[in-house]
Structures are given as C-alpha cells and as structure tokens.
Amino acid sequence: MAFIRKFKTGSGKTGVQVCYKRNGKVVRTVHIGSAESELGLEKLIKKAQGIIDKDERPLFNLSEFDKK
Numbered sequence: 001m002a003f004i005r006k007f008k009t010g011s012g013k014t015g016v017q018v019c020y021k022r023n024g025k026v027v028r029t030v031h032i033g034s035a036e037s038e039l040g041l042e043k044l045i046k047k048a049q050g051i052i053d054k055d056e057r058p059l060f061n062l063s064e065f066d067k068k
C-alpha cells in the first residue's frame with residue numbers, strides 16, 4: 001500500500017514523500033520534493049499521485065471500453 005506524506009521541513013517548506021507500507025510498517029520512502037507555495041505543493045502532490053497510480057494495477061482492465 002502506498003500513500004502520500006506531507007511534512008514540514010526545517011526550513012519551513014512543506015515536503016512531499018510517497019511511502020510504501022507492508023504489514024503496517026513503512027518499508028520504502030521516495031522523496032518527491034519540497035514546496036514553498038500552495039501551487040508548488042499541488043504540483044508535487046500530483047507528481048506523487050502519478051507515481052502511486054503507475055505502481056498500482058487496476059482491478060479491472062477497462063482499456064477496451066476506451067476504444068471508439
């Protein structure tokens with residue numbers, strides 16, 4: 001399971017990480033970056049969500065319905 005973690009850095013910025021949990025413990029952390037503004041934070045969160053979405057397999061393969 002993966003989730004996005006936001007935290008305050010020592011310099012007052014907001015850091016964003018993607019954390020992977022297994023059996024209730026964090027087993028891997030990927031640092032995405034640090035942002036000073038809300039716009040920068042939104043960009044980092046979207047990047048982190050993209051990483052999570054890339055790693056997860058969909059429950060159903062709906063690609064055949066996308067074709068027209």
